[in-house]
Each structure stands twice: as C-alpha cells, then as structure tokens.
Amino acid sequence: MRIILARPRGFCAGVNVAIESLELAIRAFGTPIYVYHEIVHNTWVVQRFRDQGVVFVSDLEEVPEGAHLLYSAHGVSPEVRHKAAQRRLVIIDATCPLVTKVHAQAVRYARAGYTIVLIGHAGHDEVVGTMGEAAGSMLLVQAPEDVERLEIADPAKVAYLTQTTLSVDDAARIIRRLRKRFPQIVGPSRKDICYATQNRQEAVRRLCGEANVTLVVGSQNSSNSQRLAELARSAGVPTHLIDGAADIDPAWFQGDETVLLTAGASAPENVVQQCVTLLQQRFAARVETRTVCEEDVRFLLPKELRGRDEG
Numbered sequence: 001m002r003i004i005l006a007r008p009r010g011f012c013a014g015v016n017v018a019i020e021s022l023e024l025a026i027r028a029f030g031t032p033i034y035v036y037h038e039i040v041h042n043t044w045v046v047q048r049f050r051d052q053g054v055v056f057v058s059d060l061e062e063v064p065e066g067a068h069l070l071y072s073a074h075g076v077s078p079e080v081r082h083k084a085a086q087r088r089l090v091i092i093d094a095t096c097p098l099v100t101k102v103h104a105q106a107v108r109y110a111r112a113g114y115t116i117v118l119i120g121h122a123g124h125d126e127v128v129g130t131m132g133e134a135a136g137s138m139l140l141v142q143a144p145e146d147v148e149r150l151e152i153a154d155p156a157k158v159a160y161l162t163q164t165t166l167s168v169d170d171a172a173r174i175i176r177r178l179r180k181r182f183p184q185i186v187g188p189s190r191k192d193i194c195y196a197t198q199n200r201q202e203a204v205r206r207l208c209g210e211a212n213v214t215l216v217v218g219s220q221n222s223s224n225s226q227r228l229a230e231l232a233r234s235a236g237v238p239t240h241l242i243d244g245a246a247d248i249d250p251a252w253f254q255g256d257e258t259v260l261l262t263a264g265a266s267a268p269e270n271v272v273q274q275c276v277t278l279l280q281q282r283f284a285a286r287v288e289t290r291t292v293c294e295e296d297v298r299f300l301l302p303k304e305l306r307g308r309d310e311g
C-alpha cells in the first residue's frame with residue numbers, strides 16, 4: 001500500500017488560535033469555563049476539553065452570571081453578544097478573523113440597503129451567526145435551484161456573501177446563477193471561502209486522481225471535511241470520512257492500493273498519524289507526503305488573552 005499524505009491538511013490558523021485561546025483561558029481563569037457551541041467541529045478536540053472541565057453550551061442560560069464564556073471559531077450573532085452582556089459574562093472572542101470579516105461585510109451591505117444572499121448551509125453555527133448580523137435583510141441559498149425561488153423587492157440592490165467553508169466549485173455554480181438572475185449583484189472582490197478550505201480542496205483535487213481510496217480525517221459535523229470527502233467522491237474515488245483510526249475498516253482495502261489521506265481544518269495531526277500507523281501495521285504501507293502549496297497564515301490571539309501566552 002502507498003499512502004499519499006496531502007499537504008496542506010488539518011488545522012488552519014483559525015482553529016489553532018481557537019484551541020490555543022481555550023488552553024490559555026483554562027490556565028488563566030480555571031474551570032469550569034464555558035464555550036458557546038463546539039470550540040471547533042471535531043469530536044477529539046471537544047472531548048479533550050470536556051475532560052479538562054470545559055462546558056460547551058448551546059444556550060447562555062446554562063452559563064452562570066459573571067462566568068467566563070469563549071466564543072468558538074465559528075462566531076456568534078449580535079443577539080448572543082447582547083444576551084452575554086445582559087448576563088455580565090466575561091467574553092473571550094475566539095471567532096476566526098475570516099468569519100469576522102464576513103460579519104462586517106454583512107453589516108456594511110445591510111446598512112447600505114442591500115438584500116444579502118448568503119450562500120451556506122442551514123443550521124451551521126457560522127451561518128446562524130452571520131445571518132444574525134442582518135436578520136431582516138439576509139436570505140440563505142444552499143443550492144443553485146434556490147436562486148430561482150428568491151423573492152427580492154429591488155433586484156438592483158442585491159449582494160452576496162459566502163460561508164467560509166463551502167465547496168469552491170458549488171459556490172462558483174451558485175454565484176454564476178445569481179449573476180445571471182441579478183446582473184447588478186455585488187459581492188466580495190475575492191470569494192470569502194477561506195484560504196484553508198481552498199488549499200485543502202485544491203490538494204484533494206490535484207491528488208485524488210492517483211488514489212484508489214481517499215480517507216478524510218474529520219468529524220461528520222465538520223463542513224470543510226465533508227466538502228473534502230464530496231470532492232474526492234465526485235472524482236469517482238471511493239471515499240470515507242473518518243473521525244479516527246478506529247473507524248477504518250480493513251475490508252475497504254485489498255492491501256495494494258494507493259490511499260490519499262487528508263484531514264479537515266479541525267482534525268488534529270496526531271489522529272492522522274494514528275491512521276498512518278494503522279495502515280502501516282496492517283498493510284505495510286509506505287508514506288509519501290505531497291505538498292500542493294505552503295501555508296504560513298497566523299492569526300493573533302483574542303485581545304482578552306494577548307500577553308498571557310508568554311512563559
């Protein structure tokens with residue numbers, strides 16, 4: 001067996017900062033400490049923090065007044081921020097700056113009187129947060145067919161935004177339909193699908209043609225991991241989205257395959273390495289790392305934690 005280990009894969013800058021923020025917050029303020037929704041969409045990461053005394057909540061009523069609350073990488077709506085202020089919670093905002101940028105664009109377009117079409121997945125934490133920034137003037141589109149169903153009073157005043165972790169190809173299809181139906185539509189100069197999502201998809205696009213099987217390490221609720229699996233499947237490669245090595249079924253392999261191994265932006269590298277070890281032990285797999293592009297993106301810690309990372 002040959003393993004093609006895709007690079008880049010795994011943690012992005014936003015996830016790195018969110019995890020580091022929670023680690024620092026535990027050290028600085030102790031536990032229990034509260035996080036609104038999952039810190040990132042990964043079973044291992046969430047469980048590791050639960051074991052340390054972190055409490056993940058979906059309703060601020062669950063957080064005692066005055067306690068520390070961390071916002072996850074996916075961001076929150078103004079309504080959540082308002083409720084947190086009412087409960088006098090001490091906020092640590094680990095929202096990824098690339099999500100914050102989309103929020104700012106939503107506010108800008110809404111103030112300028114645009115109807116905003118958000119391309120994204122209903123119910124995803126990021127989409128809920130972004131839609132909350134301009135609740136009365138934002139419509140969600142999930143597929144090209146949805147574009148025809150849009151009812152917009154002033155077709156000359158329409159803008160679009162995208163969730164950061166979409167399929168680049170799906171988003172491009174929807175944007176083409178939007179441009180056709182609303183020729184005056186405006187949008188971000190560069191798509192808002194983030195660099196990490198784009199790079200991980202590009203690596204799978206370029207490498208999956210050499211593979212008989214693709215394994216994507218990531219949790220089922222991780223949007224960008226799901227998109228990686230879809231991309232490989234759409235290229236005709238049998239693909240499995242796995243949370244970790246225990247999900248690998250040896251019956252998927254004859255033992256002489258080329259396996260493309262990648263990981264979503266919230267999947268830890270040690271879990272990827274456990275998968276490599278299992279395939280090495282079971283199928284004497286040899287590993288070949290293939291780099292499609294270099295990443296050197298870093299984000300600052302939330303302002304509430306700056307200076308606490310030294311020593």
Ligand code: SF4
Binds near residue numbers: 098165
């Ligand atoms: S996937 Fe992109 S938008 Fe999401 S946390 Fe990572 S860098 Fe930020």
